[in-house]
Amino acid sequence: MLVSAKEMLEKAKAGKYAVGQFNINNLEWTKAALLTAQECNSPIILGVSEGAGKYMTGFKTVAAMVKAMIEELGITVPVALHLDHGTYEGCYKCIEAGFSSIMFDGSHYPIDENVAKTKELVEVCAKKGMSLEAEVGSIGGEEDGVIGKGECADPNECKQIADLGVTMLAAGIGNIHGKYPENWEGLSFETLDAIQKLTGDMPLVLHGGTGIPEDMIKKAISLGVAKINVNTECQLSFADATRKYIEAGKDLSGKGFDPRKLLAPGTEAIKATIKEKMELFGSVGKA
Numbered sequence: 503m504l505v506s507a508k509e510m511l512e513k514a515k516a517g518k519y520a521v522g523q524f525n526i527n528n529l530e531w532t533k534a535a536l537l538t539a540q541e542c543n544s545p546i547i548l549g550v551s552e553g554a555g556k557y558m559t560g561f562k563t564v565a566a567m568v569k570a571m572i573e574e575l576g577i578t579v580p581v582a583l584h585l586d587h588g589t590y591e592g593c594y595k596c597i598e599a600g601f602s603s604i605m606f607d608g609s610h611y612p613i614d615e616n617v618a619k620t621k622e623l624v625e626v627c628a629k630k631g632m633s634l635e636a637e638v639g640s641i642g643g644e645e646d647g648v649i650g651k652g653e654c655a656d657p658n659e660c661k662q663i664a665d666l667g668v669t670m671l672a673a674g675i676g677n678i679h680g681k682y683p684e685n686w687e688g689l690s691f692e693t694l695d696a697i698q699k700l701t702g703d704m705p706l707v708l709h710g711g712t713g714i715p716e717d718m719i720k721k722a723i724s725l726g727v728a729k730i731n732v733n734t735e736c737q738l739s740f741a742d743a744t745r746k747y748i749e750a751g752k753d754l755s756g757k758g759f760d761p762r763k764l765l766a767p768g769t770e771a772i773k774a775t776i777k778e779k780m781e782l783f784g785s786v787g788k789a
């Protein structure tokens with residue numbers, strides 16, 4: 503069922519586990535994510551970047567597809583449909599399209615403007631029963647055209663935004679979108695600890711979930727992270743499985759070129775990656 507992310511994240515924070523946000527790109531991605539969540543009896547957040555929304559022809563198409571798929575596949579676990587790194591305008595488009603959750607990424611604005619815009623969206627989302635994620639400090643690397651410098655968040659600014667009544671807060675703690683470079687210094691647990699001390703029960707969000715070592719994931723959860731975003735890792739799994747299928751010449755034998763066959767190994771690979779992450783995050787059986 504389509505729900506806001508509020509209850510699932512509050513439960514996760516209290517239960518010391520995290521709910522995965524898996525970004526979707528098309529029908530296969532969405533189907534793989536929903537089926538895996540159901541199989542694992544886990545709550546799930548489907549992330550949609552503005553670029554992916556455009557690729558899928560618009561947020562209305564995405565919302566209609568997700569809602570219909572939940573019904574047709576008989577998905578009973580909690581599912582949140584969430585805008586990832588939304589612009590101010592993108593947030594309103596998703597509210598109108600029927601998303602159940604949005605992220606307003608105001609991290610590139612001066613803090614006062616981030617506060618003002620976030621505050622306005624908190625009120626709109628409250629009226630609609632939607633959840634809202636805000637961001638302070640920036641996530642390094644690039645997420646579908648959104649480029650961040652990767653500076654650590656200021657814990658006092660985090661508190662300022664958390665006090666506005668947002669559902670969850672993404673704070674830069676040295677995390678990066680995409681693959682981590684060899685010389686990455688790791689997550690700043692000092693920053694995370696300081697943020698959690700000031701923001702209390704607020705579920706914290708860890709972006710850039712791809713490639714973070716397991717022990718760091720577990721430590722982040724122990725310090726208040728209740729939502730972890732994964733995008734690149736599913737893309738890599740999909741690409742790898744698809745390449746193997748083609749390199750083995752399977753598309754050339756019989757009806758192996760049928761898109762339902764051609765895309766099947768990649769879809770199964772996405773499912774396996776999501777399952778692995780749900781196990782690591784501790785959300786299996788928590789629906």
Ligand code: 13P
Nearest residue numbers: 680709710712731733734
């Ligand atoms: P990765 O692509 O590094 O997994 O990051 C995903 C993300 O944070 C989406 O907002």
